[in-house]
Amino acid sequence: MKKLITIILLGLTLVSCTTSREKCEWTRLTGESVSYLGPEGTYTGQAAMLFFGDDASYHAKKTVSDAVTLMIDGKCNFAVIPQENTVGGPVTAYIDELLSHDDISVICETELVIDQALLVKKGTKLSDITLICSHEQGLLQGKLWLEENLPLAQTRVVSSTAEGARLASISDGSVAAVASAAAADVYGLEVYAPRIQESDANKTRFYALSMGEGSILRA
Numbered sequence: 001m002k003k004l005i006t007i008i009l010l011g012l013t014l015v016s017c018t019t020s021r022e023k024c025e026w027t028r029l030t031g032e033s034v035s036y037l038g039p040e041g042t043y044t045g046q047a048a049m050l051f052f053g054d055d056a057s058y059h060a061k062k063t064v065s066d067a068v069t070l071m072i073d074g075k076c077n078f079a080v081i082p083q084e085n086t087v088g089g090p091v092t093a094y095i096d097e098l099l100s101h102d103d104i105s106v107i108c109e110t111e112l113v114i115d116q117a118l119l120v121k122k123g124t125k126l127s128d129i130t131l132i133c134s135h136e137q138g139l140l141q142g143k144l145w146l147e148e149n150l151p152l153a154q155t156r157v158v159s160s161t162a163e164g165a166r167l168a169s170i171s172d173g174s175v176a177a178v179a180s181a182a183a184a185d186v187y188g189l190e191v192y193a194p195r196i197q198e199s200d201a202n203k204t205r206f207y208a209l210s211m212g213e214g215s216i217l218r219a
């Protein structure tokens with residue numbers, strides 16, 4: 001319960017810490033090692049870079065649970081996870097992840113504007129697409145656009161938007177992904193349609209976690 005209250009209070013009060021890495025003033029450690037929801041090209045990866053910059057070493061994990069477990073096992077110092085989206089709402093599995101460990105602290109948070117794009121293999125036409133892969137939040141955020149433009153295509157929930165992009169890149173062109181334009185670069189895909197999310201106010205909040213009391217937080 002103490003942890004729940006702490007998290008709620010952090011969510012409500014860390015306004016000074018929500019906009020940029022600069023405002024998350026913690027004592028920088030050398031050799032920071034950070035796990036996050038991967039693979040390369042996720043929004044969570046973007047948040048991790050914002051928090052920890054170029055000098056950290058990064059571990060892209062398949063699930064949020066894997067990312068948090070790596071930190072709990074002492075194999076990295078921090079974990080970065082998504083927490084809530086303005087369209088899709090709170091992702092309770094992630095919050096459960098926090099609550100299940102008494103000694104995890106939220107040391108900082110940030111909110112990113114999420115621009116979802118439809119990514120395809122180069123030269124693909126809309127009529128070629130039979131399957132769209134993304135994180136459940138990506139499919140939710142792009143739902144209206146997808147229903148209007150690809151009403152016959154199937155959708156598949158995968159572990160992250162970047163995983164969707166990876167799957168599209170190894171497909172025969174019939175698979176598209178809802179992911180970031182940055183993921184298109186990582187996986188050699190083309191942005192077929194930018195900004196397909198339902199709302200221009202599409203934002204996701206991310207937490208940086210550490211073990212212990214969160215003493216490096218400067219609220």
Ligand SMILES: O=C(O)C(=O)C[C@]1(C(=O)O)C=C[C@@H](O)C=C1
Pocket residue numbers: 037041042043044045082085091114135137138159160161162203204
């Ligand atoms: O799949 C990703 O790229 C993530 O970082 C996860 C996630 C989420 O869990 O909400 C993060 C931001 C977007 O809202 C879509 C997906």
